[in-house]
Amino acid sequence: VSTRSPEQIEPLLYATPEDNADIFYYGGVLAPDPLLAFGCGGRRVAVPNQLEFARVRREGRFDEVLALEDWVRQADAAALPPPRQTAAVIACLAQAHGISGFRVPADFPAGLAMRLRELGLLAEVVEGPFFPERMRKSDAEADAIRAGNAASAAGFRVVERFLRAAEIRGGWLWHGGRRLTSERLRRAIEIALLERGARATQTIVAGGDQACDPHGRGSGPLRAGELIIVDIFPKVVATGYHGDMTRTYLKGRPSEAQRSLVETVLAVQQWAIGRHKAGVDGRLLYAQVCERFIKAGYTTRRDNGVPVGFFHGLGHGLGLDVHEPPRVNPSGGRLRAGVVLTVEPGLYYPGLGGCRFEDVVRVRRDGPEMLSSHPYRWQIR
């Protein structure tokens, strides 16, 4: 088989497709076990174990599917423990396919990388995106992300139904004869998502000061008159693509300070969405958002070591991963046509509370294409 150039460097992946977007993107098949896959002159080769063989052949978009067990025998590697066995198999495959070395992604397992290096087969560990083309989304991918956001929106409708129906007793929210908690709302959201074929983990329902920790999920009873951040980022099971949207709510009557906080974040978010256009400098856009917050009187600083104000990025790529390149933050680059980004400014001040609104756009030459849609009615009486 080896009629190729002696310097043939090919991509190599070894990861669990269910957890790893690159190998799912490459092969198009979900599987719960690590899968070995590599390129060979533009062709895609998979080497699944026999549990996965039939499925990978049927569902994947590989040009060639080889049985791992055959190559373990051929490499005479059956008695070797895992990383050595896999390295021996890869060496055998490389020889049979005339491949002189592999490039692997930065998150490739170090144990296997070290073995390949010993064998002289590790040509490059690619830092940054392994498949940069993943950043630019096709129309089909944009539709899949839209479907993810439609699931998020279904989650917000559940939240709004609960909050409308909730009674206020002694400052707390009650629903169905019990206190309404973050956990109950999260569960109701995640069930509604499942019913739509989408799965969410770590859905955020955080009220009051809890919402000032932007990654905290929230727990315990919710209060009237406090800002509640709800951030829903489901994965659509059938496609693997995500939605990612955030809304902020308040049941009861907001204070002036709360109203001002929410209106500021919302105005900045809407302004920032409108600025998403191919060629725009992402770092500058981020700086302009910071400036707008400062001008509105919202500074970013540390209070006793705890960051307050606007202290996370403006947005991130969204697709097969919830967080993927590019980023819109102090080290971001120019926005390119086709990238899909969240737009999610937020402000967080313990004592007052947190507020974030998040939508998703595809960047186009003429401006943003909205991939998410849900009202911003944050006050619920």
Add this chain to the structure above:
Amino acid sequence: VSTRSPEQIEPLLYATPEDNADIFYYGGVLAPDPLLAFGCGGRRVAVPNQLEFARVRREGRFDEVLALEDWVRQADAAALPPPRQTAAVIACLAQAHGISGFRVPADFPAGLAMRLRELGLLAEVVEGPFFPERMRKSDAEADAIRAGNAASAAGFRVVERFLRAAEIRGGWLWHGGRRLTSERLRRAIEIALLERGARATQTIVAGGDQACDPHGRGSGPLRAGELIIVDIFPKVVATGYHGDMTRTYLKGRPSEAQRSLVETVLAVQQWAIGRHKAGVDGRLLYAQVCERFIKAGYTTRRDNGVPVGFFHGLGHGLGLDVHEPPRVNPSGGRLRAGVVLTVEPGLYYPGLGGCRFEDVVRVRRDGPEMLSSHPYRWQIR
């Protein structure tokens, strides 16, 4: 700070606690971003970014929590791209803590490992379990796994309710005026799990020949008179521990061949469960299971390249990962007291169908401690 020996080798982790059991085991905190953590003379140190700082300090079991941003500044690494930046920060932390090198797990990211190696800080990539103590489960961990299996059992009750209520029309199962599909059953199971605070992905509901692909999830309408494998392996959200159980069903009347297949698998499973005792040779146990199947007339072979018979392991470790060491298969070792294992023999013959029963035991000196419980009534009229 550096009054330690010049040859101080410490564990180093860099992974997302939500996806990586080792770092969750080490630090006890779930987080959706990669977290840097290392040991220092028996103390555990975490270096979260500011989004995670408050949560890691509050929820984690680290002895020291340092702010990543401070160390990025101190390492003068703010302008470096991700793997270089992280490597520079680690080098700075190592110097300040008197650490001369790190040992990292086999799944540590290769990009970062290569950078650490260039800096002379990569002492060892550990092949095999990074925390071997994860294999031996405490009583609290056994209880957490029991709770996972209780969620699985709740899923089986949903399946049985559906199958009992289903009507047979023209050989197909109907429920609620529609055909009953794998997808509907899976959704109903996963909703029932969520209601119990457990989350399942890739739940298997596979009928007929689909069930002969042991990792296939199953899709489309289900038939009367076909074996349906249901494999439910949820993660309990509050603890991170899993359940993992399988039952096989048949709605309608089984053929003699189906009955014999199911009874054989069930008898072998019950026999194998009883053999789980500290000191038993796992490889031998696996071989004995194979032998029992052969004696009962069920051979394992390839038909046109497709494996049939019993062609997967007898069991695997269960805990923070669904699949974790040890394994009970041709390369398994002796069973040790405290390990938690699935016991899941199965037989698969396209045309006839597939059958698997799976329970979970903790290995003790005096025999198996059952961590799962649900009836084996497989015929549903």
